Amino acid sequence: MVLFDSHCHLTDRSYIASLDDVISRAQNSGVQFMLTVGLNIDDSLASIKIANKYPDVYCSIGIHPHDAKGMRDGDMERLEKMISDTKVKAIGEAGLDFYRNYSDRESQERAFHKQIDLAQKLGIPMIIHIRAAYPEAKTILLEHKYFNGVIHCYSGDDIFAQWAVTQGFYISFTGSITYDNPNLKDIAKKLPQDRILIETDAPYLAPVPMRGKRNEPSYVKYVAQTIAQLRNSTVENISELTTKNSKKLFGI
Ligand SMILES: [Zn+2]
Numbered sequence: 001m002v003l004f005d006s007h008c009h010l011t012d013r014s015y016i017a018s019l020d021d022v023i024s025r026a027q028n029s030g031v032q033f034m035l036t037v038g039l040n041i042d043d044s045l046a047s048i049k050i051a052n053k054y055p056d057v058y059c060s061i062g063i064h065p066h067d068a069k070g071m072r073d074g075d076m077e078r079l080e081k082m083i084s085d086t087k088v089k090a091i092g093e094a095g096l097d098f099y100r101n102y103s104d105r106e107s108q109e110r111a112f113h114k115q116i117d118l119a120q121k122l123g124i125p126m127i128i129h130i131r132a133a134y135p136e137a138k139t140i141l142l143e144h145k146y147f148n149g150v151i152h153c154y155s156g157d158d159i160f161a162q163w164a165v166t167q168g169f170y171i172s173f174t175g176s177i178t179y180d181n182p183n184l185k186d187i188a189k190k191l192p193q194d195r196i197l198i199e200t201d202a203p204y205l206a207p208v209p210m211r212g213k214r215n216e217p218s219y220v221k222y223v224a225q226t227i228a229q230l231r232n233s234t235v236e237n238i239s240e241l242t243t244k245n246s247k248k249l250f251g252i
Pocket of ligand 1: 009
């Protein structure tokens with residue numbers, strides 16, 4: 001069984017003392033591949049460092065909607081320079097979060113537009129974060145006509161999911177698929193198998209039976225197990241197809 005945790009945050013403070021152990025626990029549970037996701041300029045640089053330390057760890061670089069208000073002139077050029085590192089596989093996470101609103105909406109929209117422009121210019125996929133802003137995100141994506149990437153930690157409805165996969169996006173599920181969440185479970189049941197990714201979003205959103213603890217990439221197997229049950233499949237089969245999908249999207 002070879003799993004791919006397509007979205008985690010290995011730069012998180014909670015891993016500093018034990019990152020070697022976190023990575024070896026993941027690899028001992030079949031999680032060969034991990035992609036650590038950048039949240040802002042400094043975090044993207046830190047993600048590149050981690051990705052270069054471990055052979056099967058990759059990374060993305062970008063500005064999270066929570067950090068959009070801190071975006072400065074020249075940040076897109078800074079990101080563009082980072083792309084030359086061969087471990088960088090995507091732009092993100094970028095998007096809109098109108099649930100927390102840690103950045104004002106205007107800053108979030110500006111950062112999203114600029115990062116789509118950059119991804120489009122470079123022809124690389126995006127890791128897209130959307131929370132309580134699905135219609136607004138759809139409008140922006142349609143404006144750019146750039147549909148190369150993944151809608152991570154999916155929390156939208158069935159209609160958006162169908163639209164997204166028809167355009168060519170992947171949909172990624174976190175530990176929230178293991179919670180009591182009938183609508184999300186129903187979406188995971190019906191999606192075409194070549195559009196599904198799995199992730200932990202660690203250190204957040206630990207899946208059942210680890211809910212409430214610090215999450216880590218080794219727990220992505222619980223996400224795979226839940227999706228296997230929902231789709232009357234096996235965990236081996238779901239691991240294989242989601243790993244294949246992640247590799248295809250990120251060009252690995
Ligand atoms: Zn994330």
